[in-house]
Amino acid sequence: MKKHWIKALTLAATAGVFMTFTGCGPSSSSDGASSSSSKKSSTLLVWEDKDKGSGIKAAAAAFGKENNVKVKIVEKEYAGQLEKLRLDGPAGTGPDVITIPGDQIGTAVTEGLLKPLTVSKATQKLYTDSAMESQIVKGKVYGLPKAVETTILYYNKKLVSEADLPKTTEEWYTFSKEQRAKGKYGLLALWDQIYYAQGVFSGYGGYIFGKDSKGNFDAKDIGLNNSGSVDAANYVSKFYKEGLFPKGIIGDKGINVLDSLFTEGKAAAVISGPWNFEPYKKAGIDYGVVELPELENGKHMGSFIGVKSYNVSSYSKNADLAEKFVKYLTNAKNSKVRYQKTSEVPAVKSLAESDLVKKDVNASAVALQSQHAELTPNITEMDQVWTPANNALQVVDTGKSTAKKALDSAVSQINSAIKAADNK
Amino acid sequence: MPQAEKKGLSHATLATILSIIPGVGQFFNRQILKGCLFLLIAILYVGGFANLFNMGFWGLFTLGTEVPRDNSIFLLAEGLIAVLVLGIGLLFYYLNLRDAYKNGEAVDNGLKPAGFVRSFKDMTENSYPYLLVSPGVLLLIFTVIFPILFSFALAFTNYNLYHTAPAHLADWVGFNTFKQIFTVDIWRSTFFDVLGWTVIWTLVASTLSIAIGIFLAIVVHQKDLKFKKFWRTVLVLPWAVPGFVTILIFAGMFNDSFGAINNVLLHSLGIKAIPWMTDANWTKVALLFIQSWLGFPYIFVVTTGVLQSIPEDLYEAALMDGATAWEKFRNITLPFILTQMAPIIITQYTFNFNNFNIIYLFNNGGPAVANSTAGGTDILVSWIYKLTMQSSQYALAAALTILLSFFVILIALIQFRRTNSFKEG
Numbered sequence: 057m058k059k060h061w062i063k064a065l066t067l068a069a070t071a072g073v074f075m076t077f078t079g080c081g082p083s084s085s086s087d088g089a090s091s092s093s094s095k096k097s098s099t100l101l102v103w104e105d106k107d108k109g110s111g112i113k114a115a116a117a118a119f120g121k122e123n124n125v126k127v128k129i130v131e132k133e134y135a136g137q138l139e140k141l142r143l144d145g146p147a148g149t150g151p152d153v154i155t156i157p158g159d160q161i162g163t164a165v166t167e168g169l170l171k172p173l174t175v176s177k178a179t180q181k182l183y184t185d186s187a188m189e190s191q192i193v194k195g196k197v198y199g200l201p202k203a204v205e206t207t208i209l210y211y212n213k214k215l216v217s218e219a220d221l222p223k224t225t226e227e228w229y230t231f232s233k234e235q236r237a238k239g240k241y242g243l244l245a246l247w248d249q250i251y252y253a254q255g256v257f258s259g260y261g262g263y264i265f266g267k268d269s270k271g272n273f274d275a276k277d278i279g280l281n282n283s284g285s286v287d288a289a290n291y292v293s294k295f296y297k298e299g300l301f302p303k304g305i306i307g308d309k310g311i312n313v314l315d316s317l318f319t320e321g322k323a324a325a326v327i328s329g330p331w332n333f334e335p336y337k338k339a340g341i342d343y344g345v346v347e348l349p350e351l352e353n354g355k356h357m358g359s360f361i362g363v364k365s366y367n368v369s370s371y372s373k374n375a376d377l378a379e380k381f382v383k384y385l386t387n388a389k390n391s392k393v394r395y396q397k398t399s400e401v402p403a404v405k406s407l408a409e410s411d412l413v414k415k416d417v418n419a420s421a422v423a424l425q426s427q428h429a430e431l432t433p434n435i436t437e438m439d440q441v442w443t444p445a446n447n448a449l450q451v452v453d454t455g456k457s458t459a460k461k462a463l464d465s466a467v468s469q470i471n472s473a474i475k476a477a478d479n480k
Numbered sequence: 481m482p483q484a485e486k487k488g489l490s491h492a493t494l495a496t497i498l499s500i501i502p503g504v505g506q507f508f509n510r511q512i513l514k515g516c517l518f519l520l521i522a523i524l525y526v527g528g529f530a531n532l533f534n535m536g537f538w539g540l541f542t543l544g545t546e547v548p549r550d551n552s553i554f555l556l557a558e559g560l561i562a563v564l565v566l567g568i569g570l571l572f573y574y575l576n577l578r579d580a581y582k583n584g585e586a587v588d589n590g591l592k593p594a595g596f597v598r599s600f601k602d603m604t605e606n607s608y609p610y611l612l613v614s615p616g617v618l619l620l621i622f623t624v625i626f627p628i629l630f631s632f633a634l635a636f637t638n639y640n641l642y643h644t645a646p647a648h649l650a651d652w653v654g655f656n657t658f659k660q661i662f663t664v665d666i667w668r669s670t671f672f673d674v675l676g677w678t679v680i681w682t683l684v685a686s687t688l689s690i691a692i693g694i695f696l697a698i699v700v701h702q703k704d705l706k707f708k709k710f711w712r713t714v715l716v717l718p719w720a721v722p723g724f725v726t727i728l729i730f731a732g733m734f735n736d737s738f739g740a741i742n743n744v745l746l747h748s749l750g751i752k753a754i755p756w757m758t759d760a761n762w763t764k765v766a767l768l769f770i771q772s773w774l775g776f777p778y779i780f781v782v783t784t785g786v787l788q789s790i791p792e793d794l795y796e797a798a799l800m801d802g803a804t805a806w807e808k809f810r811n812i813t814l815p816f817i818l819t820q821m822a823p824i825i826i827t828q829y830t831f832n833f834n835n836f837n838i839i840y841l842f843n844n845g846g847p848a849v850a851n852s853t854a855g856g857t858d859i860l861v862s863w864i865y866k867l868t869m870q871s872s873q874y875a876l877a878a879a880l881t882i883l884l885s886f887f888v889i890l891i892a893l894i895q896f897r898r899t900n901s902f903k904e905g
Contacts, residue, residue: 062496062574062577062578062581063574065496065500065577066570066573066574066577069500069570069573070566070570073533073537073566082535082538082549142644145646146551146554146645146646163641163872166641166642166644166647167641167644167645167646167647167648168547168548168644168645168646168647168648169646169647302736302737302738303736303737303755303757303758304735304736304737304738304739304757305737306736306757306758306847307757307758307843307844307846307847307848308843308844308846309731309732309735309757309843309844313735313737313738370548370646371646436641439641439870439871439872440871442870443853443866443870444853446848447848447849447850447852447855448848448850450758450846450847450848451848451849451850454755454758454759454847456849456850457850461850462850465850465851469666469851469853472664472665472666473666473853473871476660476664476666476667477640477641477642477871477873
């Protein structure tokens with residue numbers, strides 16, 4: 057009987073500990089925050105994109121001298137910076153300024169990772185419209201654009217000369233057929249993925265998210281199964297069904313196959329992004345780049361524009377200075393220096409139209425195509441679009457479903473995924 | 481114990497009650513040094529962890545009350561650590577009470593409680609195994625038990641993109657997420673599709689590699705086979721190459737238009753190109769083939785070992801009785817292999833149930849199939865991975881993980897219980 061005492065006492069102790077502590081918690085609410093913000097740290101930590109640190113080194117040094125602050129630049133792959141900020145931010149070792157892709161901004165704002173900035177209308181006018189638009193969520197500015205990129209057409213000068221270059225997708229269609237007869241490929245593109253196929257979709261009147269009267273993306277208005285989208289999907293699938301695009305470039309591994317077909321000289325042209333400037337050159341291909349062709353209905357092929365931007369972390373203890381630094385980095389003068397060092401196409405309007413950029417073949421192709429490009433929707437609902445949309449395109453391209461049916465199903469999936477993700 | 485039934489409180493009971501403050505009961509038992517040690521540990525414990533308990537339990541119950549100060553996920557982690565630390569503390573507390581009682585009982589029986597050196601010696605002698613494993617167990621608690629508890633707890637919160645720090649707090653939602661898996665259309669239909677293929681995949685892929693491995697081991701074991709070492713080396717080679725390299729190479733070889741399988745192998749046989757990567761059924765066939773390739777060498781090696789240990793006289797006796805080769809295999813070889821290898825065979829099944837690498841690396845769960853949010857060859861783990869990475873559905877992923885472990889544990893338990901290998905310990 058006495059043995060039970062021991063257990064009873066242990067249990068009582070458990071209950072005691074729980075009762076003592078569950079009611080308490082942190083002693084006062086804003087103590088920690090205010091004490092740390094009063095200790096202004098004298099360094100500004102900046103996360104810059106991989107291999108792009110050279111572009112802002114000089115500007116950082118100049119800014120540091122002017123404001124009596126040490127600016128430390130750390131290079132990290134820009135698409136993964138937000139992921140790292142989620143852990144480093146709360147730990148107090150996070151950066152003040154980060155570089156992220158524009159389509160992550162909606163998510164970052166929803167999570168509260170970015171600090172809104174006060175940017176005057178005049179400053180906003182400095183940048184190309186779509187680049188600036190990518191930084192605005194629900195009317196607030198969360199960063200300033202650093203560079204833009206969009207897909208362009210690479211062609212192998214050995215296989216097709218600049219003079220003979222087909223101007224429309226229909227001409228490319230015919231050209232590709234001729235090439236297939238010779239056992240080679242004409243134009244290749246990853247049109248089983250919405251990121252690339254969107255260029256055709258937009259030309260036919262398809263869209264992912266419509267916009268409301270204020271110019272914000274409206275997640276309730278999905279245009280992926282309207283008649284334009286169906287036409288576009290049918291047009292795209294023609295290239296697959298007639299064997300102009302091999303089945304081997306469909307799916308997740310397709311991008312590797314496409315790249316190697318081009319670098320082995322088996323394909324005359326491919327649609328890809330600025331990230332391939334270097335790799336294709338290293339593969340020894342004498343290539344040229346131009347903007348994307350026109351569609352058969354006379355509309356210019358669209359594309360998604362990707363914006364890289366500088367943003368201020370909401371964990372920054374030096375937010376005002378960080379904001380100042382972001383504005384300083386993205387002004388016309390520093391954008392020019394950065395362009396010269398990194399050859400990333402700048403988002404500053406006057407610079408994009410200057411001779412400096414126009415003389416650069418690669419940059420001017422990107423700049424020209426950007427005029428027909430549209431912003432990757434920066435709302436969080438976009439996360440739910442990629443997989444269903446890509447799946448739909450893939451089943452249409454492999455002939456497993458009709459375009460209308462596949463796109464209808466994709467839209468209903470996107471709708472229910474948005475609804476399911478939005479559980480409050 | 482007649483002596484203990486005295487009137488009033490026995491010494492043992494008194495000591496136990498006094499030990500409510502650790503160490504005092506030991507003082508009462510005249511074990512001064514031990515009492516000091518216990519008291520010191522208790523003071524250090526309370527002093528050192530008071531803050532952790534304060535924040536931890538408060539956080540565990542509320543998951544934070546104020547943004548941006550509170551981060552629900554960090555609070556949850558802190559709370560679980562607090563629970564574990566408390567658990568360890570209570571174990572110590574229990575031991576302290578028991579110690580006081582035991583020694584008090586000795587006093588009641590007219591004995592003198594052991595001195596400090598004696599008790600220490602007793603401990604190292606009687607509790608030696610516990611002493612040895614305790615650092616390992618402690619490590620295990622924080623590196624294995626804690627993550628499991630953490631993901632388990634996540635499943636009962638609403639942690640997703642819209643409940644993420646620093647802008648938002650997460651909350652406890654009970655079984656809501658589980659309910660959603662079976663009520664929200666896109667998840668429900670997908671879940672059962674994916675589960676179906678996962679089960680088929682597990683059964684077929686594991687059985688194939690086990691069957692091939694055992695078959696080849698028996699063939700190579702035949703007495704009249706020459707160059708045994710050569711054959712063994714060759715057959716182990718697929719195991720020597722890192723799995724992910726093999727998978728990526730196969731992914732290239734199975735490419736619909738440019739892969740060697742379609743262009744060289746099937747072409748030379750006069751078979752038309754097969755859509756390995758764009759037709760879900762063919763992708764499944766390819767995956768089963770690759771997993772057999774990757775999985776059989778291990779079984780082959782283990783079976784070879786088992787075969788060496790079968791006594792030769794069994795076969796001689798069988799020969800005298802006029803048994804055929806099949807009868808010998810059926811009644812001698814197979815029972816030997818199966819009983820000795822049961823644990824290994826079972827782990828093959830549980831491994832394939834969660835074989836993320838091959839599914840993800842070969843075709844990323846693809847190809848796409850109409851009307852499904854998962855790819856045609858996605859198994860549960862790869863689907864969970866996609867959910868978490870693409871749409872930040874952390875709570876959902878955690879809930880699915882629980883369901884998944886439930887299946888694996890259930891299957892493993894049933895199989896383990898049915899085999900004899902663990903009973904003869």
